[in-house]
Amino acid sequence: MKLFQGKIPENEFMQMREDALQTWPTGQDVDLDDAIQYQRGLPDSMNFARKMYEADQAKQVLLQPRAGVALVEEHIQLLKYLEPECDLLPTTIDAYTRLNQYNEAQRGIEKSKAAGQSLLNGFPAVNHGIAECRRVVESLSKPVEIRHGTPDARLLAEISFAAGFTSYEGGGISYNIPYAKKVPLEHSIACWQYIDRLVGYFEEQGVNINREPFGPLSGTLVPPFASHTVALLEGLLALEQGVRSITLGYGQAGNMIQDIAAMMALRELADEYFQQAGYKDYELSTVLHQWMGGFPEDQAKAFSVITWGGTAAALSKATKVIVKTPHEAFGIPTKEANLEGLKCTRQIVNMLADQEVPETKQMLWEVDLIKRETRALMDATITLGNGNIAEGAVRAFQAGVIDIPFAPSLANPGKMMPVRDNHGAIRILDFGKVPIPEDIRKIHRDLIQKRADFERREASFQMVIDDIYSISKGRLVGRPR
Amino acid sequence: MVLGVIGADCHAVGNKILERVFSDAGFNVVNLGVMVSQDEYIDAAIETGAEAIIVSSLYGHGEIDCQGFRERCVERGIEDIILYVGGNLVVGKAPHEEIITKFKAMGYDRVFTPDTPLEECVNYLKKDIESHRAENGKNHQY
Numbered sequence: 001m002k003l004f005q006g007k008i009p010e011n012e013f014m015q016m017r018e019d020a021l022q023t024w025p026t027g028q029d030v031d032l033d034d035a036i037q038y039q040r041g042l043p044d045s046m047n048f049a050r051k052m053y054e055a056d057q058a059k060q061v062l063l064q065p066r067a068g069v070a071l072v073e074e075h076i077q078l079l080k081y082l083e084p085e086c087d088l089l090p091t092t093i094d095a096y097t098r099l100n101q102y103n104e105a106q107r108g109i110e111k112s113k114a115a116g117q118s119l120l121n122g123f124p125a126v127n128h129g130i131a132e133c134r135r136v137v138e139s140l141s142k143p144v145e146i147r148h149g150t151p152d153a154r155l156l157a158e159i160s161f162a163a164g165f166t167s168y169e170g171g172g173i174s175y176n177i178p179y180a181k182k183v184p185l186e187h188s189i190a191c192w193q194y195i196d197r198l199v200g201y202f203e204e205q206g207v208n209i210n211r212e213p214f215g216p217l218s219g220t221l222v223p224p225f226a227s228h229t230v231a232l233l234e235g236l237l238a239l240e241q242g243v244r245s246i247t248l249g250y251g252q253a254g255n256m257i258q259d260i261a262a263m264m265a266l267r268e269l270a271d272e273y274f275q276q277a278g279y280k281d282y283e284l285s286t287v288l289h290q291w292m293g294g295f296p297e298d299q300a301k302a303f304s305v306i307t308w309g310g311t312a313a314a315l316s317k318a319t320k321v322i323v324k325t326p327h328e329a330f331g332i333p334t335k336e337a338n339l340e341g342l343k344c345t346r347q348i349v350n351m352l353a354d355q356e357v358p359e360t361k362q363m364l365w366e367v368d369l370i371k372r373e374t375r376a377l378m379d380a381t382i383t384l385g386n387g388n389i390a391e392g393a394v395r396a397f398q399a400g401v402i403d404i405p406f407a408p409s410l411a412n413p414g415k416m417m418p419v420r421d422n423h424g425a426i427r428i429l430d431f432g433k434v435p436i437p438e439d440i441r442k443i444h445r446d447l448i449q450k451r452a453d454f455e456r457r458e459a460s461f462q463m464v465i466d467d468i469y470s471i472s473k474g475r476l477v478g479r480p481r
Numbered sequence: 482m483v484l485g486v487i488g489a490d491c492h493a494v495g496n497k498i499l500e501r502v503f504s505d506a507g508f509n510v511v512n513l514g515v516m517v518s519q520d521e522y523i524d525a526a527i528e529t530g531a532e533a534i535i536v537s538s539l540y541g542h543g544e545i546d547c548q549g550f551r552e553r554c555v556e557r558g559i560e561d562i563i564l565y566v567g568g569n570l571v572v573g574k575a576p577h578e579e580i581i582t583k584f585k586a587m588g589y590d591r592v593f594t595p596d597t598p599l600e601e602c603v604n605y606l607k608k609d610i611e612s613h614r615a616e617n618g619k620n621h622q623y
């Protein structure tokens with residue numbers, strides 16, 4: 001796959017679809033006209049884009065869990081169990097499908113049938129095919145999103161939209177850098193240009209489909225400016241292909257001031273860059289992911305972390321919050337634990353619905369800092385691409401302009417090293433080649449030095465390791481033992 | 482020692498930390514990163530003459546990915562290699578003892594759940610390599 005300059009022409013796009021649909025037998029059942037008719041027949045109450053728009057207008061925070069198991073019947077039971085306590089439903093896809101290993105996914109389905117329990121960590125939608133996926137959608141009454149981590153998610157997108165799913169998480173950067181090892185960025189971005197073009201095609205036919213670039217990336221000490229840059233680039237790439245309903249995401253970092261400031265900056269930066277690029281007809285919403293790093297094993301402690309995420313979402317006026325569970329430290333949760341995470345979040349979100357945090361001087365300083373940092377990366381990326389966002393993104397990773405901490409991809413520079421400051425906000429210990437101006441670097445250095453002085457040790461990789469495990473061990477800042 | 486995250490798993494954070502911790506403890510770490518197949522571990526172990534393979538899995542497919550690893554080592558002629566596995570090894574929450582029994586039956590010498598302090602893994606590996614060398618009449622430094 002090669003990168004496209006601008007919107008993919010319709011005839012070229014239709015030819016590309018032929019190839020994508022041949023990668024697994026269930027692709028043969030996709031008929032675009034039938035898919036559009038089916039989507040038009042679904043009630044508005046099941047449309048993800050409509051629900052996000054209404055919530056954004058009403059300043060509501062919607063709740064969404066993660067969930068997916070190997071077999072259709074069990075998956076339906078799981079979602080029906082969660083449905084009363086959430087506003088938006090997920091269908092989380094298994095790891096084999098994410099790598100297009102449909103043969104392995106099939107083996108997982110067979111082994112799960114034999115074992116009487118799911119041996120896959122998600123729902124293999126491609127293997128199940130359109131008719132079975134429609135059975136899932138038709139069993140529910142709330143909008144359902146496909147959540148995954150797939151660098152080449154073309155076939156999955158075709159089947160998902162034909163089956164009535166109305167939101168699709170991911171992007172050419174955010175579903176490559178944290179999820180793959182050897183997939184070239186050019187390839188994943190081109191695949192996602194195709195997916196965004198497919199969403200754009202549905203929009204042209206009057207069917208709304210929501211798109212959500214994956215905000216948290218590696219989920220490990222990612223500073224707001226790094227994830228915001230990726231969110232803005234993927235937002236621009238999506239709008240370029242005709243996407244209208246776009247939800248930009250951010251993973252909770254843990255310091256409340258920084259988290260609220262990050263969400264404010266994200267929304268303002270999105271409007272700034274989208275409008276600068278000439279887009280007016282888009283529906284912007286935001287999502288906050290509750291803490292994506294390691295969790296305490298103790299469930300009471302885990303609920304505390306979940307509550308803190310619910311608090312960050314409510315106070316930062318996120319349009320939706322992705323909810324964790326008290327089993328997070330152990331892996332895939334039981335459905336009961338999943339429901340408990342939702343209830344816990346609902347309680348705090350409701351309690352905070354009528355409260356507002358004042359925009360203090362410190363908060364506005366943080367908003368301004370994040371904006372200046374993000375603009376430095378965005379402007380360097382746009383310059384590298386000579387105005388072409390896709391090219392710019394590829395070159396920005398090559399040049400080290402964008403660098404995501406602790407990401408597995410070989411396309412990621414991996415030189416930038418984050419660490420918490422003395423109040424737990426994420427700062428940068430080593431900038432690598434990220435083009436942050438010197439005056440801002442000094443701010444980071446000084447803030448980290450304050451922590452080092454307080455802890456009477458040098459800021460080092462040990463401090464970073466301490467920060468990675470700190471929340472699972474009971475606090476935000478990884479103090480020396 | 483050869484280190485890596487098995488199967489289709491792309492959890493990279495713990496892998497980067499393990500590399501650092503084992504290196505700092507004096508081990509010669511060959512880190513294959515994420516998404517490593519059984520044969521890739523074995524290839525690397527044969528190529529480098531490694532004394533241990535440390536397998537991580539965090540995403541829940543560990544049970545499928547880790548099956549048959551010891552048999553594969555036997556087939557490839559490194560039947561005596563020390564084999565460790567650790568992480569979130571099964572889908573869902575299961576008692577630690579149950580998980581440890583299951584993976585030991587697959588031929589793993591030690592099985593670690595996520596609550597294990599890293600120093601403990603380091604100490605076990607030092608001990609296991611020493612006794613392994615004593616059995617094989619070797620006595621060199623790692």
